[in-house]
Amino acid sequence: MTTHTSTAARGGDNSSAPARRPRQSPHRSSGLPDWVVPYVLLLPGLLVIAALLLYPLYQIIDMSFHKVGLAQIKAINPRPAEFVGVDNYTHIFESDLFWPSLRNTILFAAVTVALTLILGTLVGLLLNKLGKKMSMLVIVGIMAAWATPPTAQSVVWKWIFDSDSGVVNWSLNLVPTWLSELVFGVSDWSGHPWFNSTITIYFVFVLMVVWGAFPFIAVSVLAGLKSIPSELYEAAQMDGSGPFTTFRKVTFPLLKPVFSVLMVLSIIWDFKVFTQLYLLGGGTVNRDAFNLSLWSYAEAFSNPPKMGIGAAIAVVLTAILLVITFVYVRQIVKTEDDIR
Amino acid sequence: MRRTLTAGLIVVYCLAPFYWMVVSSLRRTVDIFSTTPWPSPPSLENYAAVFGGHSDFGRALLNSLIVSGVTTVLTLAVGVCCAYALARLTFRGKNLVLALIIGTSMFPGALLIVPLLKLFTELGWINTYHAMIVPSMSFALPLAVWTLTAFFRQMPHELEQAATIDGCTRWGAFRRVILPLAAPGVFTTAILAFFATWNEFMIALTMISKADMQTATIRVAQFGGASDFDTPFGTQMAAGVVVTIPLVILVLVFQKRIVAGLTSGALK
Numbered sequence: 154m155t156t157h158t159s160t161a162a163r164g165g166d167n168s169s170a171p172a173r174r175p176r177q178s179p180h181r182s183s184g185l186p187d188w189v190v191p192y193v194l195l196l197p198g199l200l201v202i203a204a205l206l207l208y209p210l211y212q213i214i215d216m217s218f219h220k221v222g223l224a225q226i227k228a229i230n231p232r233p234a235e236f237v238g239v240d241n242y243t244h245i246f247e248s249d250l251f252w253p254s255l256r257n258t259i260l261f262a263a264v265t266v267a268l269t270l271i272l273g274t275l276v277g278l279l280l281n282k283l284g285k286k287m288s289m290l291v292i293v294g295i296m297a298a299w300a301t302p303p304t305a306q307s308v309v310w311k312w313i314f315d316s317d318s319g320v321v322n323w324s325l326n327l328v329p330t331w332l333s334e335l336v337f338g339v340s341d342w343s344g345h346p347w348f349n350s351t352i353t354i355y356f357v358f359v360l361m362v363v364w365g366a367f368p369f370i371a372v373s374v375l376a377g378l379k380s381i382p383s384e385l386y387e388a389a390q391m392d393g394s395g396p397f398t399t400f401r402k403v404t405f406p407l408l409k410p411v412f413s414v415l416m417v418l419s420i421i422w423d424f425k426v427f428t429q430l431y432l433l434g435g436g437t438v439n440r441d442a443f444n445l446s447l448w449s450y451a452e453a454f455s456n457p458p459k460m461g462i463g464a465a466i467a468v469v470l471t472a473i474l475l476v477i478t479f480v481y482v483r484q485i486v487k488t489e490d491d492i493r
Numbered sequence: 494m495r496r497t498l499t500a501g502l503i504v505v506y507c508l509a510p511f512y513w514m515v516v517s518s519l520r521r522t523v524d525i526f527s528t529t530p531w532p533s534p535p536s537l538e539n540y541a542a543v544f545g546g547h548s549d550f551g552r553a554l555l556n557s558l559i560v561s562g563v564t565t566v567l568t569l570a571v572g573v574c575c576a577y578a579l580a581r582l583t584f585r586g587k588n589l590v591l592a593l594i595i596g597t598s599m600f601p602g603a604l605l606i607v608p609l610l611k612l613f614t615e616l617g618w619i620n621t622y623h624a625m626i627v628p629s630m631s632f633a634l635p636l637a638v639w640t641l642t643a644f645f646r647q648m649p650h651e652l653e654q655a656a657t658i659d660g661c662t663r664w665g666a667f668r669r670v671i672l673p674l675a676a677p678g679v680f681t682t683a684i685l686a687f688f689a690t691w692n693e694f695m696i697a698l699t700m701i702s703k704a705d706m707q708t709a710t711i712r713v714a715q716f717g718g719a720s721d722f723d724t725p726f727g728t729q730m731a732a733g734v735v736v737t738i739p740l741v742i743l744v745l746v747f748q749k750r751i752v753a754g755l756t757s758g759a760l761k
Contacts (some may be wrong), residue, residue, distance in 0.1 A: 185662065185664045187662065188584070190663045191578040191582040191583075191584035194574040194575065194577055194578040194582075194667075195574070195575055195578050197571045197575075197592075198571050198572065198573075198574065198575035198594070198634065198638065201571055201589070201631075202594065202597055202631075205609075205627065205628060205631040206597045206600055206605070206631055208612075209604060209605045209608035209609055210604065212608035212611070212612075213607060213608050216608070225611075226611045227616055231615075245710040256618060278501075279496060279499060282496060283496060283497075283500060287500065290504075291500050291504055292748065293745055294503075294504035294507050295503065295504065295507045296510050296741075296744050296748055297507065297508060297511055297741050297743065297744075297746060298507040298508070298510070300740040300741040300743070300744035301511065301737050301740070301741070302692040302694070302710055302736055302737060302740060303694060303710075304694060304711075304733075304736070305514070305710075305713060305733035305736055305737045306732075307714070308514075308713055308714065308729050308730070308733050309511070309514040310510060310511065310735060311727070312513070312726050313510055313513055315726070316682065318525075318526040318726075320513060320528055323528050364506065364510065369752070370751050372748065373557045373752050376749075376752050397683070424599075424601070425601045427601075427602055427695050428602070428692075428694040428695065431692075431694075431695075432714050439557065445601075445603070446601055449603040450603055450606070450695070453607050454699075456575065457570065460607050460611075463603075464607055465566060467603040467604045468604075470601050470604070471600060471601060471604050474600070474601060475599065476597055477599075478595070479596075479598040481595070483592075
């Protein structure tokens with residue numbers, strides 16, 4: 154219920170009295186007329202966005218139609234770039250790296266977002282059921298994972314899954330041979346490589362990103378659950394509703410705003426992952442494991458650099474992201490309108 | 494009982510890698526391949542290697558601190574103004590601005606680095622702090638606006654009314670009444686922006702080639718190098734612990750505020 158009242162309260166301040174109030178004393182105090190204030194306040198932010206996002210966007214689209222190498226970006230009298238039309242785009246669409254990279258990008262985001270949200274919600278529900286001390290203890294434990302910077306994450310997981318001396322292979326060797334062979338089809342794990350094939354790189358990658366991301370979801374869901382009055386649950390219980398029905402009929406609808414924020418945040422975070430893949434895959438060596446970000450980086454900073462092709466890949470990735478974001482941006486902006 | 498067990502399993506999943514990082518960092522170099530659950534005998538050898546000799550990790554930490562600190566301050570100055578206008582004022586084109594800011598938070602880093610590298614090469618900015626600070630604002634600013642807008646919305650709008658009646662202009666109300674009251678929200682946003690910048694990797698990797706300008710996150714990854722045959726795991730783990738511990742402490746202390754800051758639009 155809290156969520157509903159809050160939405161109403163939010164709407165209240167958007168269009169209500171103060172803004173339309175007749176100006177009382179435009180000459181007093183700072184001397185700025187009221188109608189200019191919002192634009193003055195927004196100006197620095199819009200300038201930053203224009204300089205840091207719109208200018209690069211224009212530049213990269215321009216570059217994606219040119220052949221850009223070292224000679225074109227050096228500091229002292231750079232040579233003009235040769236216009237190549239859509240050559241860069243034909244090159245990437247015909248490249249045998251295109252479909253695997255696209256598949257890796259989308260599958261990774263879909264699997265990771267889903268797993269993060271599901272695990273996070275389940276842990277949030279669990280935390281709500283635990284005693285105060287116990288839940289505090291668990292929160293401290295899981296938030297430590299969330300706070301670990303991506304570089305440190307990658308370094309640690311790479312070490313854990315190291316083929317010769319990683320603790321994972323060591324532990325798997327403790328499993329009785331017959332069982333290990335039955336379940337995994339591998340009897341000896343010593344030297345088993347995790348970072349050679351795309352599947353196992355992504356297995357570790359997903360495990361690691363979910364590890365670092367779900368604690369935040371869990372704690373947010375917990376905060377949401379705390380705001381639901383317990384009478385609702387008592388009523389649901391009286392009506393004989395089981396835990397699953399209660400979640401679907403009571404918890405989920407009430408926490409829908411929380412879930413949609415968490416989903417947007419997760420999608421934004423997971424689609425753009427670069428650091429962890431770059432470090433787990435050992436830089437740009439393993440081409441099969443590329444996602445679009447890493448492929449773009451690899452082309453732009455290869456030897457010799459093919460910045461035009463890197464730019465074209467970045468444009469394709471941005472286009473995909475914008476289509477996905479568009480739906481969300483429209484939804485968010487629409488909710489603003491509804492509130493009003 | 495079953496609940497406690499599940500909770501235990503989850504904590505193990507979360508803490509095990511973390512624990513292993515700490516334990517490995519405390520082993521002697523000769524014991525690094527040992528799999529005992531605690532270091533025996535414990536040693537600070539790896540930490541000495543991180544800070545001593547020619548690796549100069551202290552300088553990298555200082556670089557990280559400067560880049561993150563300056564980015565945070567700049568982002569907040571710009572973000573507070575934007576968020577206030579978006580949350581509490583009515584004006585034409587608001588939806589457009591809102592859509593633009595949310596949309597930009599989706600732009601991938603890959604889009605930025607090539608054009609910015611070209612621009613900064615022309616400007617002679619390569620290997621400087623501002624080559625990291627300025628691009629970092631591109632992701633810190635949307636995050637800050639997102640958090641602060643939600644925060645400003647929660648404040649009762651009678652505040653400005655009262656201020657206006659007392660003879661303040663809109664501008665005066667913002668400066669003298671709203672801003673001081675918003676301090677806790679601004680603080681949460683500062684932590685989040687600091688975090689995001691501290692963790693940044695791609696920009697620092699591209700814009701910096703000189704070792705003494707590298708940030709700590711880059712240095713952690715480059716102990717031994719990505720393709721080096723013999724990775725000095727112990728040193729890497731010690732460096733990992735050093736960059737992680739300050740963040741873990743910050744998160745544990747301000748955990749409630751961080752969650753509220755990121756989701757408050759939807760909660761309370």
